[in-house]
Amino acid sequence: MDNSVSSQDSIVSVRNLSFSRGNKKIFDDISLDFQRGKITAIMGPSGTGKTTLLKLIGGQLFPENGSITVDGEDVHKLRRTELYELRKRLGMLFQSGALLTDMNVFDNVAFPLREHTHLPESMIRSLVLMKLQAVGLRGARTLMPNELSGGMARRVALARAIALDPMMILYDEPFTGQDPISMGVLVHLIKSLNNILGLTSIIVSHDVHDTSAIADYIYVLSGGKIVGQGTPQEIQQSDSEWVQQFMTGAADGPVHFHYPAKDYVDDLMSTGKRY
Amino acid sequence: MIQIIQNLGKSTRTSFTKLGRATYFLFQTISGTFGILLRPRLLLNQLYSVGVLSFLIITISGLFVGMVLGLQGYYTLSDFGAEETLGVMVAASLVRELGPVVSALLFAGRAGSALTAEIGLMKATEQLSGMEMMAVDPIKRIITPRFLAGLISMPLLAGLFSAVGIVGGQIIGSGLLGVDQGVYWSQMQASIDFHDDIINGVIKSIVFGFVASWIALFEGYDAIPTSEGVSRATTRTVVNSAFSILGLDFILTALMFGDN
Numbered sequence: 382m383d384n385s386v387s388s389q390d391s392i393v394s395v396r397n398l399s400f401s402r403g404n405k406k407i408f409d410d411i412s413l414d415f416q417r418g419k420i421t422a423i424m425g426p427s428g429t430g431k432t433t434l435l436k437l438i439g440g441q442l443f444p445e446n447g448s449i450t451v452d453g454e455d456v457h458k459l460r461r462t463e464l465y466e467l468r469k470r471l472g473m474l475f476q477s478g479a480l481l482t483d484m485n486v487f488d489n490v491a492f493p494l495r496e497h498t499h500l501p502e503s504m505i506r507s508l509v510l511m512k513l514q515a516v517g518l519r520g521a522r523t524l525m526p527n528e529l530s531g532g533m534a535r536r537v538a539l540a541r542a543i544a545l546d547p548m549m550i551l552y553d554e555p556f557t558g559q560d561p562i563s564m565g566v567l568v569h570l571i572k573s574l575n576n577i578l579g580l581t582s583i584i585v586s587h588d589v590h591d592t593s594a595i596a597d598y599i600y601v602l603s604g605g606k607i608v609g610q611g612t613p614q615e616i617q618q619s620d621s622e623w624v625q626q627f628m629t630g631a632a633d634g635p636v637h638f639h640y641p642a643k644d645y646v647d648d649l650m651s652t653g654k655r656y
Numbered sequence: 657m658i659q660i661i662q663n664l665g666k667s668t669r670t671s672f673t674k675l676g677r678a679t680y681f682l683f684q685t686i687s688g689t690f691g692i693l694l695r696p697r698l699l700l701n702q703l704y705s706v707g708v709l710s711f712l713i714i715t716i717s718g719l720f721v722g723m724v725l726g727l728q729g730y731y732t733l734s735d736f737g738a739e740e741t742l743g744v745m746v747a748a749s750l751v752r753e754l755g756p757v758v759s760a761l762l763f764a765g766r767a768g769s770a771l772t773a774e775i776g777l778m779k780a781t782e783q784l785s786g787m788e789m790m791a792v793d794p795i796k797r798i799i800t801p802r803f804l805a806g807l808i809s810m811p812l813l814a815g816l817f818s819a820v821g822i823v824g825g826q827i828i829g830s831g832l833l834g835v836d837q838g839v840y841w842s843q844m845q846a847s848i849d850f851h852d853d854i855i856n857g858v859i860k861s862i863v864f865g866f867v868a869s870w871i872a873l874f875e876g877y878d879a880i881p882t883s884e885g886v887s888r889a890t891t892r893t894v895v896n897s898a899f900s901i902l903g904l905d906f907i908l909t910a911l912m913f914g915d916n
């Protein structure tokens with residue numbers, strides 16, 4: 382394992398992490414570091430466990446082995462109240478958005494502010510409108526979540542994730558479902574949040590092109606292991622077959638497009654079986 | 657044979673672990689009470705959707721049950737020439753038994769199933785884990801106010817049910833069948849005891865409200881987060897609530913009215 386990255390200035394460090402779902406090993410002894418103030422991307426084929434990794438970092442899942450330190454605290458050794466204090470400093474953008482369906486857009490973005498601060502409503506209003514303006518949805522404040530498109534819902538969720546001005550944001554697939562225009566705005570937004578406010582970002586993405594454009598460092602995960610890491614340039618020039626396949630999107634290579642299965646021809650020929 | 661015993665052991669173990677989870681869930685729910693009392697708005701919203709929205713079904717059912725009691729009671733009592741005690745019979749059946757039990761069953765069907773579906777869907781759409789990541793405890797923020805609302809509404813709904821039922825009995829008894837109106841009310845007033853009948857009925861309905869809300873919320877929270885899982889959980893809420901309400905009713909009746 383390349384340990385050139387020192388864990389000194391890293392805000393999140395994952396050490397020797399193993400995690401399984403049933404009999405399936407999702408992570409097999411991996412270690413990663415996320416630098417403070419940088420944008421780090423996690424890439425990898427669908428179903429490798431990128432979302433799972435974010436949930437482990439957020440303390441929603443427990444590792445079988447290994448540890449995860451966030452801002453100097455071992456997430457899985459914290460007491461409940463301490464974990465909640467830590468989470469107030471994290472923003473997480475869920476892959477599904479996870480908006481509260483019984484509230485409109487405005488109240489969704491105001492939710493963390495109302496829960497955790499005692500700000501007057503007028504102040505909350507200004508803050509919410511600022512966050513909504515940043516994601517281009519100030520005009521949609523009275524819509525209910527079921528009236529939003531998938532891409533809009535994700536932008537509202539992003540506005541909510543930055544409502545409390547967290548020190549770090551975990552983005553699960555922020556670009557999926559965005560048209561080129563809002564994609565450009567989002568890329569710019571994530572970048573400027575990082576550079577101007579100095580927060581740290583962890584981005585899970587499939588989108589090789591856009592991620593390379595904003596990430597400072599990239600980890601490529603596959604089959605429970607880290608198959609490549611480095612700056613976008615290093616990754617693009619990497620001679621690792623895994624990484625090359627992922628970057629070029631070839632269906633054949635060390636990463637399999639198919640979920641593990643027996644031989645295709647055999648499978649088709651074995652008639653008489655139900656599944 | 658071994659297989660049967662193994663299966664029995666396995667299902668006993670799963671139901672015990674479920675009971676354990678449910679108990680832990682209940683403690684967490686109750687421990688959120690203080691926080692909710694500081695934010696009465698959350699409770700008021702839930703009182704509206706859990707309690708007020710059950711008004712109509714409770715009122716209509718109470719009216720019909722009272723009317724049926726009026727009819728049936730009159731035919732039975734008039735065989736003994738005792739139709740002037742119709743008021744007592746209607747009121748005692750309602751206050752002691754039918755009010756708490758039937759309104760609790762209706763509550764489980766109307767409000768309980770809705771609660772399970774709501775919580776289950778919130779879980780399936782990651783709203784609950786989203787809240788956790790925003791450092792908001794979903795049990796304290798979502799479950800506790802609903803639980804308290806169920807606990808408060810149930811005795812009120814049972815009271816409403818009994819009151820409407822008594823009026824229904826009177827409409828049939830004196831309006832249709834000719835029992836003297838004054839006798840209907842005065843006999844009732846003389847024979848229904850505040851402590852033995854009314855308080856015991858209220859205690860029953862508090863217990864039923866507690867159990868029905870607990871089951872509904874836990875089933876939603878524990879549901880498998882898929883559409884099928886939520887639909888099964890909703891069914892379990894109605895079935896388990898009905899069993900628990902009827903079983904507890906027997907036990908409570910035996911304890912309360914056993915020695916009269």
Ligand SMILES: Nc1ncnc2c1ncn2[C@@H]1O[C@H](COP(=O)(O)OP(=O)(O)OP(=O)(O)O)[C@@H](O)[C@H]1O
Binds near residue numbers: 402403429431
């Ligand atoms: N609740 C669960 N129970 C069992 N297995 C699960 C569960 N959630 C996820 N998995 C499994 O864990 C693996 C990793 O899932 P995860 O959602 O982390 O993938 P991902 O990398 O985020 O994929 P995608 O890019 O498609 O979102 C998958 O193979 C999935 O089958």
Ligand SMILES: [Mg+2]
Binds near residue numbers: 431432433476
């Ligand atoms: Mg994912």
